[in-house]
Amino acid sequence: MPQLFHLPVSPACRTVRLLLGEKGIEPALFEERAWERREDFLRLNPAGELPVLVEDDGTVVSGFWPLVEYLEEKYPNPAFLPQDVAERAEVRRLADWFSRKFAAEVSEPLIYEKVTKRFMTVAAGGGGPEMSVVRTALHNIRYHLDFVCYQMEERTWLAGDYLSLADFVAAAHFSCLDYVGDVPWNQYGPAKDWYVRLKSRPAFRTLLADHVPGMPPPRAYADLDF
Amino acid sequence: MPQLFHLPVSPACRTVRLLLGEKGIEPALFEERAWERREDFLRLNPAGELPVLVEDDGTVVSGFWPLVEYLEEKYPNPAFLPQDVAERAEVRRLADWFSRKFAAEVSEPLIYEKVTKRFMTVAAGGGGPEMSVVRTALHNIRYHLDFVCYQMEERTWLAGDYLSLADFVAAAHFSCLDYVGDVPWNQYGPAKDWYVRLKSRPAFRTLLADHVPGMPPPRAYADLDF
Numbered sequence: 001m002p003q004l005f006h007l008p009v010s011p012a013c014r015t016v017r018l019l020l021g022e023k024g025i026e027p028a029l030f031e032e033r034a035w036e037r038r039e040d041f042l043r044l045n046p047a048g049e050l051p052v053l054v055e056d057d058g059t060v061v062s063g064f065w066p067l068v069e070y071l072e073e074k075y076p077n078p079a080f081l082p083q084d085v086a087e088r089a090e091v092r093r094l095a096d097w098f099s100r101k102f103a104a105e106v107s108e109p110l111i112y113e114k115v116t117k118r119f120m121t122v123a124a125g126g127g128g129p130e131m132s133v134v135r136t137a138l139h140n141i142r143y144h145l146d147f148v149c150y151q152m153e154e155r156t157w158l159a160g161d162y163l164s165l166a167d168f169v170a171a172a173h174f175s176c177l178d179y180v181g182d183v184p185w186n187q188y189g190p191a192k193d194w195y196v197r198l199k200s201r202p203a204f205r206t207l208l209a210d211h212v213p214g215m216p217p218p219r220a221y222a223d224l225d226f
Numbered sequence: 227m228p229q230l231f232h233l234p235v236s237p238a239c240r241t242v243r244l245l246l247g248e249k250g251i252e253p254a255l256f257e258e259r260a261w262e263r264r265e266d267f268l269r270l271n272p273a274g275e276l277p278v279l280v281e282d283d284g285t286v287v288s289g290f291w292p293l294v295e296y297l298e299e300k301y302p303n304p305a306f307l308p309q310d311v312a313e314r315a316e317v318r319r320l321a322d323w324f325s326r327k328f329a330a331e332v333s334e335p336l337i338y339e340k341v342t343k344r345f346m347t348v349a350a351g352g353g354g355p356e357m358s359v360v361r362t363a364l365h366n367i368r369y370h371l372d373f374v375c376y377q378m379e380e381r382t383w384l385a386g387d388y389l390s391l392a393d394f395v396a397a398a399h400f401s402c403l404d405y406v407g408d409v410p411w412n413q414y415g416p417a418k419d420w421y422v423r424l425k426s427r428p429a430f431r432t433l434l435a436d437h438v439p440g441m442p443p444p445r446a447y448a449d450l451d452f
Contacts, residue, residue, distance in 0.1 A: 059312045061312075061319075062319060063318065063319045063322040063323075064322075065291045065318055065322050066315045066316075066318035066319045067315070069295070069315070069318060070311060070312075070314070070315040070318075073311045073314065074311050085296060085299045085300050086285045086287075086296075088292075088296070088299065089285075089292045089295070092291055092292035092295060092296075093287075093288060093289045093292045096273075096289040096290075096292055097273060097289075101273055
């Protein structure tokens with residue numbers, strides 16, 4: 001059974017768990033507080049980042065870009081990159097948009113302020129959230145929800161008529177923000193419809209069962225009818 | 227002829243130019259001051275980042291990860307990702323190391339302080355370099371040069387016995403820092419030997435001919451014997 005070192009409220013980790021689930025692979029999950037820089041973990045991934053996948057044969061795969069490409073290459077059924085080279089580039093562009101731009105403008109600051117800081121010592125920068133940072137991120141999320149609504153005007157899924165890596169990356173980010181109650185879904189109908197379709201998939205179930213100690217999710221978090 | 231929107235002292239742009247050159251494709255180059263957020267450019271790439279490739283058939287490819295994967299898929303000869311799935315993940319891990327970790331710790335701050343700020347108005351944050359930022363980046367570069375030397379103890383190229391994407395990403399970063407005279411090559415013999423081998427390749431030539439207006443490179447920049 002492959003091992004996945006992860007954190008529950010991490011968009012990159014959730015993306016990889018969704019892809020593994022969709023491909024029928026159930027890894028053993030190990031929570032890793034990456035910021036504690038545990039030596040054995042740094043030996044697995046000197047960059048100190050999550051997620052890290054360790055295969056049964058000892059192969060270690062880390063880094064978001066390398067890991068999602070690895071899963072597509074190693075476990076191609078079902079595939080979440082299309083066949084056409086230009087379409088693959090478009091799927092990756094949207095995946096990259098969420099994994100870097102949305103991350104920088106919305107999910108990294110929100111998750112850091114509202115989740116990560118709870119588990120850090122005051123000396124290491126832990127404590128209550130910086131509300132000005134939270135407000136800026138909550139302002140930014142609206143542009144990205146508009147973007148999802150815009151894509152849904154002519155498409156079934158983010159990159160076209162097929163479910164792709166782009167959908168899983170975006171949904172992984174939104175699901176983390178949903179855990180802390182920060183997505184104004186009801187003002188963005190087409191984006192909500194898209195998210196409901198993803199949330200209904202079996203692979204989403206284990207994510208929705210995650211609980212961060214001392215921080216229960218809002219009631220609508222695991223509901224399909226929210 | 228494909229068009230490449232780029233900046234001369236940008237590691238991501240240089241990586242793509244090196245890959246195109248190695249694959250025998252000579253794009254028309256257009257310098258784009260991405261920070262000016264020109265409307266026609268934002269229509270090409272809403273993320274506002276460089277490089278952006280426009281193919282003869284109108285296909286637009288942007289984003290570093292999507293673009294390097296696109297080049298490997300569209301122009302597979304010569305290939306800079308190996309065949310084996312686990313080895314491909316290792317090449318991508320090293321490429322990702324330089325394109326994110328090295329970028330954050332060394333090349334982005336150095337290039338921003340020493341090059342980009344020259345072309346920005348004072349109101350937009352332009353001006354002379356912040357020397358404390360420069361000093362930190364110059365401190366950090368040593369760990370990465372040690373890492374290259376360490377890899378060279380048992381390998382011919384960064385990821386193994388074959389020239390790969392990882393070498394081009396790393397060399398593109400170092401060549402930008404070389405332009406501003408910031409790589410202490412002579413204290414890192416094995417890294418220097420590796421870089422000389424890359425610098426000798428024909429695809430490197432056009433990079434070494436680049437000149438930033440008002441900012442000539444140091445004399446050793448284009449020399450193979452430095």
